[in-house]
Amino acid sequence: MTEDITYADATELVARLRKGEVSAREVVRAHLERIEEVNAHVNAIVTLDAEGATAAAKEADDRLARGEEVGPLHGLPIAFKDTHLTRGMRTTHGSPLFADHVPDVDELLVQRIESAGAIRIGKTNVPEFAAGSHTFNRVFGATRNPYDLTKSAGGSSGGAAAALASGLQPIADGSDMGGSLRNPASFCNVVGLRPTPGRVPSLPVADPWDTMAVAGPMARSVADAALLLSVMAGPDPRCPISLDEPGSVFRTPLERELRGLRVAWAPDLGGRVPVDPEVSAQLASQLRVFEELGCTVTEDCPDLDGADDVFRTLRAQQFALGLGATLEADPGSLKPSLARNIEQGLQLTGADLRRATTAHARIQQAAVEFFARYDVLLAPVSQVVPFDVESEYPALVGGQEQHTYLDWMRSAYYVTVLGAPAVSVPAGFTPGGLPVGLQLVAAPRADLTLLQIAARYEAATRHGLRRPALVPAE
Template identity: 40%
Template sequence: MSSDNLTSASASELMRLMGLGEVSPIELLASCIERIERLNPAVNAVTATCYERARAEAREAEHRLRRGDNVGPLHGLPIGIKDLQETQGLLTTYGSPRFRDHVPSADHPLVASLRRAGAIVVGKTNVPEMGAGANTRNPVWGATGNPFNPMLNAGGSSGGSAVALALDMLPLCTGSDTGGSLRIPAALCGIVGFRPSPNLVPHATRPLGWSSISLLGPMARNVDDLCLLLRAMIGYDSRDPLSTSNDSAPFGTFDPPQLRSLRVGYTEDFGVCAVDNDIRKVFRERMAAIAPLFGECRPLDFDLGEADQCFDVVRAESFVAAFHDDYRRNPELLAPSVKANYELGASMSLADRAWAHAEQTRIFRSFQRTLADVDVVLAPVTPVTPFSWQQAYAERIDGIPLATYYRWLALTYVVTLANNPALSMPCGLDHAGMPFGMQVIGQFRGDAQLLQAARAIEQAFESLQATRRPKPDLARLSEPTPELKSIVTSPPGSDDGHSATSASVPV
């Protein structure tokens, strides 16, 4: 199997081939590294790398397979880790100059669990500074370009992971999601990202342990691979008060339901979200094409009240919890967006916060009533086609100014408020020839049922030209894109490119 054929194979197929001895973990890792080094200069998705350690781990993985040892569910599989998640011995910057030389002494609990499952960490994937915003760019590593056009936005904050997957640099990557940070980059790059229910994947380092606004989740190129990674993420952790599950069995190999048995609801805007008219048209065209496949498919009317204002408060509260000590020590060390969000939260009263939590409860209950008679809900993921990465955020939709820099994330953050599991999956191209993402939302804590339905929908999408997963044109990526690094002030780490504390891309 050629190097490109190897990296384009699904993670599930690679696990099967390695189990049979037809593919070596050493060979697979070498193919991933070669592809990263060839394509990453055009998109700037992978940041710090640990190639030598990964090679040593691949050799050990190969020895264990030859000995017939019992191995984990991700044994020998290369993986990328979002640069908001600490990696022992490997530079973790959070996209912030404050952490330009930060090499953690321990793994984030999620990373530790993936290593125990046998995954081989190859490197970190790019993020916005401190994860704030849905445009992956920062002063340490620069910007990440969209794999379909490197001068356009790849989404965020899990943008580096999404691009690495879309270009087959790595078979699996991690992500996280507050207002859409898994779903938005998945949509803009043509891959799959999943925000699970709050109890499923433990988040042991979350400052507000009782808040479900920020969650960890998997990213992959298809639903089966997503489930493969999700199973290794699931587990009980006593440090997370929302953690209740350690049963990954429902997310194993399953037969998807017949499409004719699915009751599907859909909405263009949840009744409260601004959506570009061109995106509305694309969504209507997609629904017209796929509606006949389902047993039932009908529009839904949502009553989400003051969802925007509610998210403003809940989100700002999380910034206060995360950055209180840093702000007290020296507010000028914080990124401007982080500082502004902290100050917004600090200016709010107890009454504001009580109102927001009561309003979120009302939104949750209204959302569940609306979904009572359907299995899944379909909606757009983003209200606009990808825009230039040099534009920090979508300032207007259909000519109407947006109130805040994150208001263009409303299609995903209203689902965050409801706490229902949701994923983004590829659904062809939009009016501008860029990937169009379909948001698939399940019943409250109905993650397994949602993923079963998503697998059936994915198979249907692949059977239709208009909804098939798009693939990037590698000819457009034949040259480096130096503009992506134009906001970098100086490179982190050494210039080795292969040590455990250095950048894989010269900047």
């Protein structure tokens, strides 16, 4: 009964809950039992409120019994990313500075998800201040990959991805600047969507005009990710870049015929990034899926000249804006790699920002022109397979040395610079049993089209149905 619930699709669970075939209390209880059994192995959920979740589930059942209107996420348990503010529940940002921090407000996406009927059960692990694509910190330690507990689950939404793959929750929220929704999804064989900037408004934020960092959904299927996006998305007047389109458009069917689809394939982003042979071989094998679906596949890549400087400069600016005062007040309080990024941001000049902004505008305009020729771009999500959980980052990628914790993430963060929606979908496994994700990218604002294409690929391959063989906790 527990596994029947904990690995059920969110869309299926919602339908069963509304029909009274299963209660919210049963759904929450099953997930709490699963957390008790396996979370000690993966360390995905770091704050848990079993009592509060149980009480909220009873209230949800009572509302349905009284015939009240319930939301599209009615009865679904969710643990929020530990960088997202949750009123009355600890939000640590993975930092000792906030180890006991309990906010008095909910972040906007938390408000929207809970207003849609989801039940908060806790928080998921993150790297310190979400910096880096490997989830470890000095407060809770490292999150482990459910498919191989000696490997990384990715990051910064690594706790969320590991929780999904382990059956600890049916849906998960996350955020993505340089791949934080996509890399952990690739590592954990789940779906992670980086929406078009402005699709999911973020509040509160230090810079409401920022288009680098976005919030988005994670799930075990594309349809479930679309369901969660439908309540996360939608305009908010306090967010100046928010898109006017309502989130409800993502509750439409995702069926789509792909015959005639124009597909671009960029196996190494135009020679710009090294890729491990295991990743390259597995992704190359997936091209035939699109060809068999009637697509035309052409090797091509958008203009990404200068993307590295754009991303690193604008990222450093955002880190300086958000954490500069923290570093200046207590220089030893942050992990060294994060402190260096903040220092770089504090040292930026007007000329640095002009150069990055000019290149960013050129790349985004070129992306619009590229997607006038192609319907979707295929590329690696991550350049490597999941690496040793005890390492901060992989030392080598495709035989090339990696000098910082950002170097190996280029295949994800170059796509960030395009300003386009991108999704990681399960694309199979290496001979050693490690997951590999495929990155699909569509034109800016074409999030629904992207989800439709991803759903058709998912249905044709069914890679996401392979579950990890977790050993129950003693």
